Amino acid sequence: MTARVLERFLPDEEASALFGEDIAIALRPGDVLALKGDLGAGKTTLARAVIRALAGDPALDVPSPTFTLVQSYDARIPVHHFDLYRLAAADELEELGLAEAAQDGVALVEWPERAGDALAGAIRLDLHDSGEGRLAVMTGPDEAMHRIERSFLIRDFLNRSGEQRAHRAFLLGDASLRAYEAITTAGDERRILMNAPERRDEPLLDSGRPYSHVAHLAQSVSASVAMARAMRARGFSAYDIYAQDLPAGLLLVEDLGDTAFLSPEGEPIADRYLAAARLLAAIHGADWPAELPVAGGVRHVLPPYDREALGIEVSLLTDWYMPFMAGRPADREERAGYMACWERLFERLESAEKNLVLRDFHSPNIIWRAERDGFDRLGLIDLQDALLGPAAYDVASLALDARVTMPEALERQVVEAYCAARAEQGPFDRAGFDEAYAICAAQRNSKLLGIFVRLEQRDHKPFYIRHLPRIRAYLNRAMRHPVLAELKAFYRAAGFLTGDEV
Structure with a gap:
């Protein structure tokens, strides 16, 4: 060779x-x-x-x-x-x-x-x-040269975009394949470079498809382009896109700011969370067609948050979290019983209100811009994995923020702020929402237990493990709803939940 x-x-x-x-x-x-x-x-x-x-x-x-x-x-x-x-x-x-x-x-x-x-x-x-x-x-x-070649490709992209003297600095790499850079232009303006090559060479599941396909995760930056433009068209503060190379998976986008959604001490600020809840209600009051334009006739289809996607996500708990906690993999009977509980819950979600689901609507993906007014104070990033599913899902993502401990009183305030804003828009099924909220909260936090262990063991990112006690505490809260009684009994018997952790 x-x-x-x-x-x-x-x-x-x-x-x-x-x-x-x-x-x-x-x-x-x-x-x-x-x-x-x-x-x-x-x-x-x-x-x-x-x-x-x-x-x-x-x-x-x-x-x-x-x-x-x-x-x-x-x-x-x-x-x-x-x-x-x-x-x-x-x-x-x-x-x-x-x-x-x-x-x-x-x-x-x-x-x-x-x-x-x-x-x-x-x-x-x-x-x-x-x-x-x-x-x-x-x-x-080869592996190192592939990384360097990719970096040179990004420099060429910046040059073609008119930023021949731009300075680059590593910003962050998230829990996926994406990475971000801070770009400082020759005019001393700051941009964000999104580096998200198309997903390839993923291991196949028993279904013959990779996890990302089953879970409907974005396969290319086309989804980011479509969602950012759709958000901006509806008056919400997503990033503007200055340059794009869709085949290469590169975007040069607006920097929405660097003020974290949390306090300087890393604590939740109630007013910001309530503002985000009302923003989410406004997003759910907008029109979201199943297809969104990207560029040049290319369109992005918003996938459904269907049973298959919901199910593959919760299977991460038995695949990764259970071996981590119990020291052994789940056997066939345990997996079957676990998924049977979830299938009955997914059946109930079928009748819940469907709307846009951003999937990770929580503090890392919201930029606080205090100098702005109204919803413009909330800059939205990480939009590419959006789909159409239970409207309650993103409320649970916000009110039970995986990255910061949300007191129960603040969780209730967030939920009430969202529900009050939705009720002002027209008829709102509160009982149906409460049931869907509980199911979505349990689904999301079960998924997160598996994801955080997988990030530590497979991807060598150990800092996610520290969130596990918080996620278990959130699960305990969600399990109080009677619709989750069967699932709660299963989790208790398996030793996944042992009390009201904090």
């Missing part, structure tokens, strides 16, 4: 700095970047750009480690800068701690040729003087 080779021309120092950002975005813990080139080729300049980008500090002092041999920096990913020019022998690498540095961080190595075969698996970047600048030539392991 021919090794993948990537080349970039760097005409000046600014281009080298931007190139360093492109590399930094792509690096992951465990990467070793070997920088090769003659004296004066720009190795230290490029290493400095990568380190500053990882640290998020363009003014960070990054001296050459020629005499110290290694310099370490606290950054988004710990980064260690090695200069082997003065290395007497390759076996001295062990004393420098190169192997240890690369275990949980990134190692940048100048003069890698002095390391012998110790850097055989490194990403190699050769800098050549072309007379009019530098030619950077990169080779390395």
